Amino acid sequence: MSETSGPSSPGAARAGPGAPAASRAVLPLAIAQFIMVLDSSVMSVSISQLVEEFDTTVSTIQLAITLYALVMAALMLTGGKLGDLFGRLRVFRIGLVIYAVGSLMTALAPTVMVLIVGWSFIEGAGAALVLPALAALVAGNYEGAGRARAYGIIGGVAGAGIAIGPLLGGWLTTAYSWRWVFAGEVVFVVIVLLLGSWIRDDEQRARFRLDGFGAVLSAVGLSLVVIGVLQSGTWGWVLPLQSPVTPFGLSLTPFMIGGGLAVLWAFFGWERRVAGRGRVPLLDVRNLRIPALRSGLVSLLAQNLVLLGIFFAVPLYLQVSQGMDAFQTGLRLLPTSIAMLLAAAVGARVGTRFGARTIVRTGLLTVAAACVLIVATVEPELATVPFAIGMALVGLGTGLLASQLGNIVQSAVPPEARSEAGGLQYTAQNLGSSLGTALIGSLMVAALATAVLDLIAADPDIEAAVADRATVQVASGIEYVPAADAEQALLDEGFPREQVDDLVDAYVEAQLIGVKLGLLACGAAALIALPATRRLPGREQGAEA
DSSP states (O other), rough: OTTOOOOOOOTTTTOOOOOHHHHHHHHHHHHHHHHHHHHHHHHHSSSSHHHHHHHOOOHHHHHHHHHHHHHHHHHHHHHHHHHHHHHHHHHHHHHHHHHHHHHHHHHHSSSHHHHHHIIIIIIHHHHHHHHHHHHHHHHHHHHHHHHHHHHHHHHHHHHHHHHHHHHHHHHHHHHHHHHHHHHHHHHHHHHHGGGGGOOOOOOOOOOOOOHHHHHHHHHHHHHHHHHHHHHHHHOOSOOOOSSOOOOOGGOOOHHHHHHHHHHHHHHHHHHHHHHTSSSSSSGGGGGGGGGHHHHHHHHHHHHHHHHHHHHHHHIIIIISOOOOOOOHHHHHHHHHHHHHHHHHHHHHHHHHHOHHHHHHHHHHHHHHHHHHHHHHSSSSSSHHHHHHHHHHHHHHHHHHHEEEEEEEEHHHGGEEEEEEEHHHHHHHHHHHHHHHHHHHHHHHHHHHHHHHHHHHHHHHHHHHHHHHHEEEEEEHHOOOOOOOHHHHHHHTTOHHHHHHHHHHHHHHHOOOOOOHHHHHHHHHHHHTTTTGGGGGGGGHHHOOO
């Protein structure tokens, strides 16, 4: 385009892809990727301590988690374009510094509001600068099979961070404090910055005016969609549960998501208009016509939807039904981390032989099979060995996906569009994560409510008057809590002592049904994603890459 200039750094292209510095670039980039995904999973297992320490509510901490995902999703495309404007390595470093400032503020936070500002807003903004640049820098430092291996490592590390987070967070939270996680992230950021000379900055830096209006439209549209999805479990998808307003007697969720989609439609129209005027758009919508890019983005969304859905259902089962603490839960998830790292490394090496399409399809089928196996172990007593095998299969399948998808997205676009592709990549992943938690969570709650009412109605030992009272209680809201808590809540509500045991038995059995349906839904989502892989590169195309 007319606003684009040549390279801004005379030495940018001196080192070839095989130069020693480039060969080591994956280490600081992988550490950065690990940092970006670690604290979300840590925060999830530290909610109770945060509530106690800040004298706040669970909903407030969940708001902080929601805002973190929201800020990242809303700013990701803009962060990618800033990499094109100021240089990817420079923006990568600036993002890391911003992220470290947020981490330090979070580690020292005296109040929950300081925590929200430090973690949700400052760290979220830093991550939105780091991640698109990171994806583009991997592509800029490696080519061919080396690039596939590098993306396999990055993808495996990202997945391992999600899986290791509960273990590390559970241990630190139990033995010391959740604050040490965020303090440790500052140290890791310093290490990445010190190793930054290993990363080659060879992009074609461009001169153009940032599409500010497009940035606002994309941020607003994505924010509305993400808020709608994340709040669906509270507000209800269609019929209102705890919706703040009820337009036409319906939940706010469909209006929020619909409004977001309408704004995004306007965003795409605006971007076409900007490009038509010869200016640089925030998103070149022509790239979305590339079949491999579209398939890669859909597959990334599906990967995170399934993985985060599993990581919502399984810890719930382990902690609520099995009574495990955060550290014990993390140990049960460890097979996933190990298998994911190994599969990501192996998948990247065999991708050119079998083709990305075959590897991705194998990964999706493996995850679906893993979900079925784990469902078979969801019983009052945990079947330890089959469960561990199932979790390892989850890691195997998602590791195979991670080994291919980042490389597919970046290799599908020209070099000048790599930052933009990185923004799209991580936007798809954040949307997938949001959908995984919201969809699977709301499905499990609905299944719990339906199952417990059916079991109560079918139990001849439960009196009709008690069953009616239970129906009213369930209609007002039901959650997954330990059996002892459910028993105490029923007694506090004045239910007859002789009927409480039968009600709790029905509730415990309904919990298992809800978890099983949630896991089966994850497996179904993996199978539903299979048609989207049709346009991924095959063996011949993989060999050419």
